[in-house]
Amino acid sequence: xxxxxxxxxxxxxxxxxxxxxxxxLIALILGxxxxxxxxxxxxxxxxxxxxxxxxLGTIINVVRSFPSIILIVVLLPLARFIVGTTLGxxxxxxxxxxxxxxxxxxxxxxxxxxVSFGKIEAAMAIGANPLTIITKVLIPEALPSLIRxxxxxxxxxxxxxxxxxxxxxxxxxxxxxxxxxxRYRDDIMLATIITLVILVQGVQLAxxxxxTYINRKRYKFD
Amino acid sequence: MSKMYITPSSKIVALENVNxxxxxxxxxxxxxxxxxxxxxxxxxLNRLEEPDSxxxxxxxQEITAMNKKELQLARxxxxxxxxxxxLLDAKTVFENxxxxxxxxxYPKKQIKTRVEEILELVGLANKxxxxxxxxxxxxxxxxxxxxxxxxxPSVLLSDEATSALDPQTTYSILELLKDINQKLGLTIxxxxxxxxxxxxxxxxxxxxxxxxxVETGVVEKFFLNPESDTAKRFISILQGFQEKRVYKEGEGI
Numbered sequence: 493x494x495x496x497x498x499x500x501x502x503x504x505x506x507x508x509x510x511x512x513x514x515x516x517l518i519a520l521i522l523g524x525x526x527x528x529x530x531x532x533x534x535x536x537x538x539x540x541x542x543x544x545x546x547x548l549g550t551i552i553n554v555v556r557s558f559p560s561i562i563l564i565v566v567l568l569p570l571a572r573f574i575v576g577t578t579l580g581x582x583x584x585x586x587x588x589x590x591x592x593x594x595x596x597x598x599x600x601x602x603x604x605x606x607v608s609f610g611k612i613e614a615a616m617a618i619g620a621n622p623l624t625i626i627t628k629v630l631i632p633e634a635l636p637s638l639i640r641x642x643x644x645x646x647x648x649x650x651x652x653x654x655x656x657x658x659x660x661x662x663x664x665x666x667x668x669x670x671x672x673x674x675r676y677r678d679d680i681m682l683a684t685i686i687t688l689v690i691l692v693q694g695v696q697l698a699x700x701x702x703x704t705y706i707n708r709k710r711y712k713f714d
Numbered sequence: 715m716s717k718m719y720i721t722p723s724s725k726i727v728a729l730e731n732v733n734x735x736x737x738x739x740x741x742x743x744x745x746x747x748x749x750x751x752x753x754x755x756x757x758x759l760n761r762l763e764e765p766d767s768x769x770x771x772x773x774x775q776e777i778t779a780m781n782k783k784e785l786q787l788a789r790x791x792x793x794x795x796x797x798x799x800x801l802l803d804a805k806t807v808f809e810n811x812x813x814x815x816x817x818x819x820y821p822k823k824q825i826k827t828r829v830e831e832i833l834e835l836v837g838l839a840n841k842x843x844x845x846x847x848x849x850x851x852x853x854x855x856x857x858x859x860x861x862x863x864x865x866x867p868s869v870l871l872s873d874e875a876t877s878a879l880d881p882q883t884t885y886s887i888l889e890l891l892k893d894i895n896q897k898l899g900l901t902i903x904x905x906x907x908x909x910x911x912x913x914x915x916x917x918x919x920x921x922x923x924x925x926x927x928v929e930t931g932v933v934e935k936f937f938l939n940p941e942s943d944t945a946k947r948f949i950s951i952l953q954g955f956q957e958k959r960v961y962k963e964g965e966g967i
Binding site: 610618628635711 | 760762785786787788789790792794796798800801802803804805813814816817818845847848861862865
């Protein structure tokens with residue numbers, strides 16, 4: 493492999509990391525409240541509201557029904573409106589965030605539902621308001637599970653950036669398509685895949701480590 | 715007070731015309747078999763379950779007439795302990811006990827002294843930095859009691875607090891509750907299906923059967939002169955065991 497290829501690879505990796513980090517961050521900012529609302533408005537829960545729950549659930553399901561490539565294409569006009577262009581990594585962040593937010597919302601909903609309702613009742617019994625219950629009970633109690641869920645989300649978003657790369661977003665996905673596939677450059681294809689494997693492994697390891705660290709702190713005997 | 719559960723196929727009457735009066739400073743036991751409505755009854759007292767009709771008055775405040783905000787404030791003065799402890803695993807023992815005080819906006823310094831004082835009372839002063847998952851069942855329930863008491867409630871509700879514990883631990887928790895009742899003059903309302911609990915710490919009792927209160931009075935009456943079906947069954951089970959033991963040990967009467 494010569495220096496040019498290496499340079500391509502580094503640029504691609506940089507773009508991918510940029511897209512993944514920012515998209516995850518924005519998707520989390522959008523998805524976290526949605527996931528909390530999904531749980532809190534459930535029947536019998538702290539802010540019971542079947543209507544809000546149903547409407548929100550339906551919207552999330554609709555967005556999640558789109559295959560990611562279609563969702564990205566459909567949302568490109570929005571990217572043009574916000575960023576001014578439909579090309580490049582920054583433009584891709586708009587559809588990626590919106591596409592990932594419902595996914596993250598469902599993952600967060602799942603994690604929060606693992607918290608036994610008895611703990612919520614105990615907090616209600618001491619007179620805590622719903623906001624306190626969410627911030628001091630639901631989220632801290634579910635934290636290890638939330639982190640594991642977010643790890644899944646980050647890896648999912650990494651996959652989505654490759655799809656976005658195929659239609660002009662740049663990044664490792666674009667590199668694999670443009671050079672590896674279209675120009676029959678097997679070496680670039682291989683290098684891209686290895687880089688992605690290392691990236692995903694790293695994310696998974698970090699997530700596992702963090703979740704285990706929190707759990708171990710709570711279980712530790714001294 | 716009445717409470718009905720409406721299920722898709724039928725209406726289940728969980729509580730029917732329950733009328734109870736509990737004296738301040740009393741330890742009041744409500745006993746019944748599984749499914750009699752004990753848990754629903756005690757959970758109605760702080761409205762974890764909403765009664766369909768009737769009135770609940772605690773320390774002169776009509777709980778059933780309150781809106782959400784008022785109820786939150788009132789609940790701060792009603793302690794509750796649970797069969798499954800329901801401690802927060804993410805918080806240390808200290809933080810668990812401090813939680814009700816934070817919710818009530820106590821200043822930090824006061825929280826620290828109060829938590830230390832209450833942990834001393836339940837015998838867990840050396841465990842304040844531990845997490846609930848590192849404790850035994852009996853220790854967890856002590857934390858539960860400390861949490862319920864930290865905000866100086868006027869009444870303590872105990873929802874089968876000893877049912878998940880072994881007899882020896884049950885005994886130590888009951889001793890603790892008795893001790894607290896005497897030291898602080900705290901009213902305790904507990905539900906149980908264990909005769910030992912009733913016998914050991916309660917002054918007054920009520921027997922609940924199919925959602926109705928069928929017998930009330932002092933605890934001695936339950937053992938000496940049981941009137942209701944449930945009470946008679948409880949006592950006959952107890953006697954059955956005692957007779958067996960007499961035969962086995964050959965003591966005679």
